[in-house]
Amino acid sequence: MNTGDDGPAGAGERSPGVPERLLAAATRLFAERGYERTSVQEVVDAAGVTKGAMYHYYASKDDLLYAIYQRLLTLQARRLADFAAAEGPIADRVRAAAADLVHTTVDNLDDAVIFFRSMHTLSADRQAAVRKERRRYHECFRGMIEEGQRAGVFRADVPADVAATQYFGAVHHIGRWYHPGGELSGPALGAYFADLLLAGLRPD
Amino acid sequence: MNTGDDGPAGAGERSPGVPERLLAAATRLFAERGYERTSVQEVVDAAGVTKGAMYHYYASKDDLLYAIYQRLLTLQARRLADFAAAEGPIADRVRAAAADLVHTTVDNLDDAVIFFRSMHTLSADRQAAVRKERRRYHECFRGMIEEGQRAGVFRADVPADVAATQYFGAVHHIGRWYHPGGELSGPALGAYFADLLLAGLRPD
DNA sequence: GCCACCCGACCGACCGCGCGGTATGCCTAT
DNA sequence: ATAGGCATACCGCGCGGTCGGTCGGGTGGC
Numbered sequence A, B: 001m002n003t004g005d006d007g008p009a010g011a012g013e014r015s016p017g018v019p020e021r022l023l024a025a026a027t028r029l030f031a032e033r034g035y036e037r038t039s040v041q042e043v044v045d046a047a048g049v050t051k052g053a054m055y056h057y058y059a060s061k062d063d064l065l066y067a068i069y070q071r072l073l074t075l076q077a078r079r080l081a082d083f084a085a086a087e088g089p090i091a092d093r094v095r096a097a098a099a100d101l102v103h104t105t106v107d108n109l110d111d112a113v114i115f116f117r118s119m120h121t122l123s124a125d126r127q128a129a130v131r132k133e134r135r136r137y138h139e140c141f142r143g144m145i146e147e148g149q150r151a152g153v154f155r156a157d158v159p160a161d162v163a164a165t166q167y168f169g170a171v172h173h174i175g176r177w178y179h180p181g182g183e184l185s186g187p188a189l190g191a192y193f194a195d196l197l198l199a200g201l202r203p204d
Numbered sequence C: 001g002c003c004a005c006c007c008g009a010c011c012g013a014c015c016g017c018g019c020g021g022t023a024t025g026c027c028t029a030t
Numbered sequence D: 001a002t003a004g005g006c007a008t009a010c011c012g013c014g015c016g017g018t019c020g021g022t023c024g025g026g027t028g029g030c
Helices: A018-033 A040-047 A051-057 A061-085 A090-107 A109-117 A124-151 A160-172 A186-201 B018-033 B040-047 B051-057 B061-085 B090-107 B109-117 B124-151 B160-172 B186-201
Strands: none
Touching (some): A018 A040, A018 A061, A018 A109, A040 A051, A090 A109, A090 A186, A109 A160, A160 B160, A186 B186, B018 B040, B018 B109, B040 B051, B061 B124, B090 B109, B160 B186
C-alpha cells in the first residue's frame, strides 16, 4: 500500500521519500563537515524540508546519526554472513572476504568516515550496541584466520587477533584518503589489500 | 636559591607551567570526550586555571588543538629523520621504522586519537599544514619501501604507496582499541605489526 | 636603600549568538 | 471527522570569546 508510494503531488517520479532524503543529506554532511559541526538546520535545508519534518521521523540528532550506523552495520553483517557460509579453501575465503570489505568500504565512503570519527558522540548504550555488532564481525573474521592457522596455510607465530585488527585498521582508514574517480578503483584496491594480508600470513 | 624558583623565565623545571598544564589537560579531555564535546571551561578547570589564563597563551580553542598537532608532528618528524639517516640493510631499516611508529603511537595514544578524529575541525590553512607534514612522512616511508623494491628484497607487484598507506592506516587505528596495561606491550605490538608488513612485502 | 612606575600573568564576570529541541496549527487524504 | 505529515515560530541554554581589573616582582632615578 504505502511502501512504494510517496507523498507529495502524485507518484510520477521515484522520489526517495522524506526520511530517506534526510538520511542521505545527513550522511553527506556529517562525512563532509563532521557531526558536531553540522547543524540540524543545514541537514533539513539540504533535504529540502524543515525541522518539523525531521523531528517527526527522528527523535533527535543523535537518532539520525544512529540510523547511519544501523544501515552500515546491517550491510556489513549481511555480507559477512555470506562469506562465512561459503565453501572452498580457507585462504580463498579469507581473501574474498578481505577484498570485499575494502570494496564495500569504498562504495560507502561517507558511512565509513562517519563511523570511526563520530562513535564517541553516540549515547553510551548505543555505542555499546555498535561495539557489540562490530565485535561479532571481528571475531568471525578472526575465526577464519585461525581456521587457516590450524590448517597450516597461515603462519601461527602471529596472533590472528593482531592480524585481523591490523587489517581492519587499514580498511577503516581508507575513508581518510581514498577519492573515487582516481586511478585506483575499489576492486583494484581490495585486491592489493587482500594480497598484502595473505602474503603477510603466508608461512615461511 | 633557585630551587624554589618557578615560572617560565626561570631555569628551574619543577612546576610544569601553566601553558604545559593547559596542553596536557586539553590532550586528555579531547581524547576522552572529543574536541567539540569538551568546553574551554572544562579544560581550564582541569588545568586549575581560568579562561583568562588560557586565552592569554592560546589565541583560541582551535589554537590549543593545533598545538597538540604540532607536538606530535614534531616528534614524528624527528624520529623518522633518525631512521632515514641510519645505515644497514633496507629491510632492517624499514622494520625498525615500522616498529618504532607503533611504539611511538602507543606512547602517545591520546595524541593519536585526537589526530585522526579532529582533523576536520582545524582551520583550512592549518589543516593543509598538517597534511603537508604528514605527506612528507608518508613519502619518506614510501621511499624506503621503494628502495627495497629496487634492491629486490621487497616484492614489486604491489605499489609501495599502497603498502605504506595500508600500514599507516593500521597504526592510526591503534588508538581506537589499544589499552595500555593489557597483555600486549607497545614493543610487542610493534614487532607483530612490523613482522606482518615485512612478510607481506617479501617476494615470492 | 627606597620609592614610583610598569608590565606581564592571570582572574572572573559578562556577552551575543547559534544551537537542539518544542508547541501549535494548517493541509491533504481517507 | 479524523489522523498523520509537515511548516512556522519560538525558547532556553551553554558555548567560545572578551574586557577591565588586580597582583607581584623587576627596574631605574636619586
